Amino acid sequence: MRYDIMLIGEAYGEAEERAGKPFVGTAGKFLDGILDEVGIARASCYITNVVNERPPDNNFSVYYDGKNPTPKLLEEYQRLYNEIASVRPNVIVTLGSEATKAVCGASYASIQHWRGSVLATPHGKCVPTIHPAAAIRDWLFRPTMVADFERIKKESLFPDVRITKRELIIPYKFEEACAYLEQLKGAEYVAFDIETETDQITCVGFSPRPGWAVSIPFWYGASGSLWSEGEELQLWERIREILESEAIKKIGQNGSYDIEFLRRTMSIDVRGYEFDTMLAFHCLYPELPKGLDYLVSIYTDHPYYKFGRKATSMDDHFRYNATDACLTFECFISIREELVAAGATIFYHDYLHALVAPLLRMQERGVGFDEERRDELRSEYRGRLGKMEEHLCSLVGRELNINSPKQMKEWLYGSSPGGLALKAIYKKRKQTGEETIAADEEALEELYKKTGNEAIKVVLEMRELNKILSTYLEVKLDPDKRIRCSYLIHGTETGRLSSRQTARGTGTNLQNIPPGDIRRLFTADHGCTLINADLSQAEARVVAYLAGEERLIKVFDSGGDIHRKNASNIFGVKEEDVTDDQRQLAKRVVHASNYGMGPVTFAKQLGITKVEAQRLLNRYFATYPGIKNWQRAIGDEVKRKRCLTNPLGRKRVFFGRYGEPLVKEGLAFIPQSTVADVVNQALIELDREGFEILMQVHDSLVIQVKDTDIEVSAARIIAALQRPIEINGRILVIPVDVKTGKNWEDMEKMKKLGA
Numbered sequence: 001m002r003y004d005i006m007l008i009g010e011a012y013g014e015a016e017e018r019a020g021k022p023f024v025g026t027a028g029k030f031l032d033g034i035l036d037e038v039g040i041a042r043a044s045c046y047i048t049n050v051v052n053e054r055p056p057d058n059n060f061s062v063y064y065d066g067k068n069p070t071p072k073l074l075e076e077y078q079r080l081y082n083e084i085a086s087v088r089p090n091v092i093v094t095l096g097s098e099a100t101k102a103v104c105g106a107s108y109a110s111i112q113h114w115r116g117s118v119l120a121t122p123h124g125k126c127v128p129t130i131h132p133a134a135a136i137r138d139w140l141f142r143p144t145m146v147a148d149f150e151r152i153k154k155e156s157l158f159p160d161v162r163i164t165k166r167e168l169i170i171p172y173k174f175e176e177a178c179a180y181l182e183q184l185k186g187a188e189y190v191a192f193d194i195e196t197e198t199d200q201i202t203c204v205g206f207s208p209r210p211g212w213a214v215s216i217p218f219w220y221g222a223s224g225s226l227w228s229e230g231e232e233l234q235l236w237e238r239i240r241e242i243l244e245s246e247a248i249k250k251i252g253q254n255g256s257y258d259i260e261f262l263r264r265t266m267s268i269d270v271r272g273y274e275f276d277t278m279l280a281f282h283c284l285y286p287e288l289p290k291g292l293d294y295l296v297s298i299y300t301d302h303p304y305y306k307f308g309r310k311a312t313s314m315d316d317h318f319r320y321n322a323t324d325a326c327l328t329f330e331c332f333i334s335i336r337e338e339l340v341a342a343g344a345t346i347f348y349h350d351y352l353h354a355l356v357a358p359l360l361r362m363q364e365r366g367v368g369f370d371e372e373r374r375d376e377l378r379s380e381y382r383g384r385l386g387k388m389e390e391h392l393c394s395l396v397g398r399e400l401n402i403n404s405p406k407q408m409k410e411w412l413y414g415s416s417p418g419g420l421a422l423k424a425i426y427k428k429r430k431q432t433g434e435e436t437i438a439a440d441e442e443a444l445e446e447l448y449k450k451t452g453n454e455a456i457k458v459v460l461e462m463r464e465l466n467k468i469l470s471t472y473l474e475v476k477l478d479p480d481k482r483i484r485c486s487y488l489i490h491g492t493e494t495g496r497l498s499s500r501q502t503a504r505g506t507g508t509n510l511q512n513i514p515p516g517d518i519r520r521l522f523t524a525d526h527g528c529t530l531i532n533a534d535l536s537q538a539e540a541r542v543v544a545y546l547a548g549e550e551r552l553i554k555v556f557d558s559g560g561d562i563h564r565k566n567a568s569n570i571f572g573v574k575e576e577d578v579t580d581d582q583r584q585l586a587k588r589v590v591h592a593s594n595y596g597m598g599p600v601t602f603a604k605q606l607g608i609t610k611v612e613a614q615r616l617l618n619r620y621f622a623t624y625p626g627i628k629n630w631q632r633a634i635g636d637e638v639k640r641k642r643c644l645t646n647p648l649g650r651k652r653v654f655f656g657r658y659g660e661p662l663v664k665e666g667l668a669f670i671p672q673s674t675v676a677d678v679v680n681q682a683l684i685e686l687d688r689e690g691f692e693i694l695m696q697v698h699d700s701l702v703i704q705v706k707d708t709d710i711e712v713s714a715a716r717i718i719a720a721l722q723r724p725i726e727i728n729g730r731i732l733v734i735p736v737d738v739k740t741g742k743n744w745e746d747m748e749k750m751k752k753l754g755a
Contacts, residue, residue, distance in 0.1 A: 003046035006089035096131030116297035205325030213326035249274035358687035366482030495673030519745035534700035549626030
C-alpha cells in the first residue's frame with residue numbers, strides 16, 4: 001500500500017519490542033501529539049525504523065565498528081531501502097540522526113543542521129527532523145518539530161523537490177559591480193551582510209527583494225584584492241552612499257556586528273537601520289534559537305547551507321555571502337508579518353530595535369581602566385595563588401590539579417592513598433537525563449558544608465582567585481587601553497541584556513564585575529566623574545504591585561531600611577529589635593519567596609536545615625499572602641495560555657514542559673523584564689540627549705559626566721529612570737539610588753535630587 005508520508009525512526013524501545021511495531025511507547029505518544037497539532041493523521045503515515053529490533057541496552061552504537069556500519073546495519077539499510085521503494089512516499093521523514101544517515105548519507109549526521117531541509121536523495125524526497133525521544137528530554141525542541149511537520153504536511157502533496165529559484169550574482173567586472181550598486185539606490189528596503197577575515201571585509205552582500213542578491217567581492221585569501229586601488233575606492237564610496245542613505249531602509253541579521261565592523265574599519269556609518277531579523281524573532285520567541293540558519297529553516301525552503309562559511313573556493317565564499325543577504329530579506333518579510341499578527345510591532349521598534357544604536361555607542365566608547373593598578377593586583381593575586389597551591393599540597397600530600405575534573409573526582413570520592421572517599425554527589429545532564437558524578441563549585445560547596453574539610457575550602461578559594469585572574473585581571477584591553485564588551489539584546493529570555501567580550505576577543509562581561517578591587521579599576525576620564533544610578537529594590541517592588549500586596553507596598557512606600565522593616569513583619573518584632581541576622585535573612589527570603597524557590601534550594605543557599613528554610617518561607621507567605629496568590633495566578637496563566645505579558649507590553653511564549661521549573665521561569669519573567677525595560681528606556685532617552693553612558697548593569701546605569709555637571713546630570717538621570725509603570729490600575733515609580741566617584745568602587749551616595 002502506498003503512503004504519502006513515511007516516518008523512519010531509529011530502533012525499537014522496550015514498548016515497541018513488546019508490541020512488535022514502532023512508536024507505541026512514550027516517544028510514540030509524543031509523536032502523535034505533534035501529528036495531531038499540525039493535522040496529520042497517524043493512520044495516513046507509514047512508520048518504520050532503521051533497525052526493526054531493540055538494540056542491546058538500547059545502545060545503537062553496537063551496529064557500528066568504529067565509525068563504519070557493521071554488516072548487520074548494512075543489511076538493515078537494504079531492507080529499509082526496499083521498504084521505501086515499496087511504499088513510494090511523497091516525502092520521507094527521518095526522525096533523528098541515525099535515520100537521516102541511513103537515507104541521506106553519513107555527511108548528513110548533524111540533525112540540528114539538516115532538520116527542516118527538503119533534500120533530494122536516491123530514495124526520494126526527504127525532510128529530516130528531531131527524534132521525539134530527544135524532544136521529550138528537552139521540550140524546547142517541540143516547537144521546532146511542529147514547524148518541521150508543518151513543512152512535511154505541505155511536502156507530502158507532491159513527490160518532487162521544489163526549491164525556490166534564487167538569483168545570486170557575483171560581479172567580477174568593475175562596470176557590472178557599479179551597475180548593480182546603482183540599482184540598489186532605488187530600493188525601499190535592502191538587506192545587507194558582510195563577510196570578514198583577519199579583521200578585513202572580504203565582500204558585502206545586498207538583497208533588495210526576495211529571491212535576488214548580489215555580493216560585491218573585494219578579496220579572497222591568497223588571491224588578494226580583486227580590484228585596482230582606484231576601483232576599490234570607487235566601489236566603497238558607492239557602498240557608503242547606500243549604507244549611509246536614510247532613504248533606504250536597512251535590514252540585518254545581528255546587524256550590530258556588521259554596523260560596528262563597517263564603522264571601525266571603513267568609517268561607514270550605517271543609517272536607516274530599520275529591522276534586525278535576529279532581534280525581531282527574539283521579540284516573538286525568546287526561548288528559541290536565533291541564528292540565521294534556524295530562521296531560514298523555519299521561514300524559507302532553502303536547505304541548510306552554513307557549511308559555506310568555511311568555503312575553500314572564492315566563488316563559494318562570495319555565493320555564501322549573497323545567500324545570507326538573500327535569505328535575511330526573505331526572513332524579514334515573514335517575521336515582520338508575525339510581529340503584526342502578534343501585536344508586537346511597536347514594542348519591537350520602541351524597546352528592542354531602539355537599543356541597537358545606543359549600545360553600539362557604549363561599546364565603542366568603552367570605559368577607562370587603571371592598567372597600572374591592574375598589573376599590581378595581578379602580581380598580588382598570582383602570589384597569593386602560589387602560596388595557596390603550596391598549602392593545598394601540604395594538606396593533600398601531593399600536587400593536585402584543581403582544574404582537572406578527573407583528578408578532583410579521584411581525590412574527593414576515591415579510596416586510594418590521599419583520597420577522601422566522600423559520598424559522591426550526582427548531577428543530571430540536561431540533554432540526556434543521565435546522572436554523573438559532580439566536582440564543580442556547587443558540589444565542592446556542598447561537600448565543604450558537610451565535612452568542614454580545610455583542603456576543600458582551599459580549593460574553593462583557589463578557584464575563585466583563578467576566576468578573578470582569568471576573567472578580570474588577565475583580560476585583553478583594546479589598543480587605547482580602555483575596556484569594552486559586546487552587549488546582547490537577545491541574550492536572555494527575560495528581556496535582560498547580557499554582555500560578553502568583544503568580537504575582537506578583547507574585554508569581558510561588564511555586567512558581572514564583583515565589588516571591591518576589580519571595580520576600583522574602572523575609572524572616569526580626566527575632568528569627569530562616574531554616576532552609578534541604581535533602581536532601588538526594583539524587582540521586589542514590581543512583585544508587590546503585581547500581587548496587590550498592600551502590606552508589602554506600604555513597607556516600600558514608607559522608605560527607610562526596607563530589609564529591617566520586612567524582618568520586623570516576618571519575625572514579629574519591633575524594628576529596633578531586629579538583629580543583623582534577621583535583617584539578612586529577610587533580605588534573602590524576599591527573593592527566594594517571590595521567585596518560587598523551594599525549601600531544599602533555599603536551605604542550601606543559607607546553609608540551614610530544610611525545616612528552618614520551610615519555616616522562613618511559611619512566615620513570609622503568612623505575612624504577605626498576596627504573593628502566594630499571585631504565584632498561583634501566574635502558574636495558571638502559564639498552563640492555560642503558555643504566554644505572559646509584562647506591564648510594558650513585552651510578551652513571552654513558554655514552550656517548556658509544564659511543571660514547577662516552568663512556573664518559576666514565569667515568576668521571574670514579569671518582574672525582571674519590567675525592570676529591564678524601564679532601565680533600557682531610560683538608556684535610550686539619555687543616549688539621545690548625549691549622555692556618555694558607559695555600562696548597563698541590569699538594574700543600573702553607569703554614566704560619565706563632566707565634573708562641573710554632576711548635580712544637574714544626576715537630576716536628569718534620576719528623572720529618566722523614574723518612569724511611571726501602571727500595574728493593576730496603580731502607578732509604580734521605582735526610587736533611584738545615586739552614587740558618584742572617580743572609580744566604580746569608591747563612590748559616595750548622593751541625595752536623590754529627583755525623588
